[in-house]
Amino acid sequence: MTDKDKGVTIAPSAGFCPGVKKAIECVLALEAAGKKPVYTIGPLIHNKQVTDALEAKGIRAIDTLGQAEDKSGVLVIRAHGITPAFQQEVAALGMEVVDSTCPLVKKVHNVIDHYAKEGYDTLIVGDAGHAEVVGLLGYTQGKGRVVAGVEEAQKLPPFDKVNIVAQTTQKEETFYAVAEIIKQKAKVYRVSNTICEPTKQRQKETRDQAKEADLVIVVGGKHSANTARLAKLCAQMCKIVIHVESETEINKDMVFTPKKIFITAGASTPNWVIEDVARRVRYLREDKV
Ligand code: SF4
Structure with missing residues (x-):
């Protein structure tokens, strides 16, 4: 433990997985290239902060193809992929389609x-x-x-x-x-x-680090299935596990006494949210706070 990290370790694999990262970069590149509107079939990610930020740029998640009203726009298939039958329906729309299904x-x-x-x-x-x-x-x-x-x-x-x-x-x-x-x-x-390999890596790293920790903080949406699964995995390795969506849910009582704290996050959690949590935890562990 160094004084700088205050006994707090952030999982190197925490945050967006490569598939989600690629899909987000794809819609941002389309928007930057002047494509309007950019529709995504379903939200790119189960994280409200991210979907709100995309929405502000005119990148809209739609639930049904009928909602893609402006055919001069572009339709993006998200990392999760779709069925072959749905793919045909999408192709029949006659608008530009970008397939961002994770390889x-x-x-x-x-x-x-x-x-x-x-x-x-x-x-x-x-x-x-x-x-x-x-x-x-x-x-x-x-x-x-x-x-x-x-x-x-x-x-x-x-x-x-x-x-x-x-x-x-x-x-x-x-x-x-x-x-x-x-x-x-x-x-x-x-x-x-x-x-997938990124998930396997995340699970291995979580297992190795969570069992050494006195407290694990799992950061991610309360509705995110992969974050909930990660929290469950941590609970098998460490007695105290807390699942938070943002740094505002952390108080001093939670984080002052544990010697080693491990912070991890689901594949849909943006890095800035993880950093905010880590910053707050380190701050609350200062004696003077
Ligand atoms: S397959 Fe793995 S890397 Fe691809 S989107 Fe799913 S979790 Fe992410």
Whole structure:
């Protein structure tokens, strides 16, 4: 511990993942190039501060294609990706489209597509209804199911041939625990660990650092699934874990006594929010405050 960091470590992988970073840079570049309006199909990220800042620049999240009224604008597909059927609808609009699907999500599309065409069912370990998962289901030839964890997996009927994949932000333990159950239920199975490398790195780093910490602060939207998952993972490693959206939720009682504090954040948390939290924590740990 140095006096400068006050026993506070920020996870190097905290904050936007490469896929989200790329999608945000893409819309900002379009806006800077004078494209107007820039529509995104759904919010680029589950973070209000970011979506408000984009909105102020005329970058609008829409829920349905009908809301893309000005056809001289550009439509951006976000990092989560979409189904092939939806892709066709988008193409039929007759407006400029920029596909910002994360290449690592595209990889999952290809894995699902490959085995689905060979007659495999697809089992996705993930959050039903999450945009990425909805997109993945589109590649399963109508033979896809989603489970959140082992409890739901246990209730599934037997399979002839099944390809087990993961939402890219899934927890590895959950994925492998589900895979073990499905293996018992299937004559033929494939275990395709499609959790993306940035997520794996984040999970490993979190595990290693959280177990050394006396307090973990997880920064991110209360509605962000990946932040909630990260907070859960931390709770297995460290007795005291707090999940905050911004520095305003931190008080001196929380952070003065713990010797080592580890700050991490979900993939949808902007770096400036993480920095603000770290600054406040270090400030509150000063004796004189
Ligand atoms: S979590 Fe992984 S796969 Fe998903 S957008 Fe980010 S980098 Fe891409």
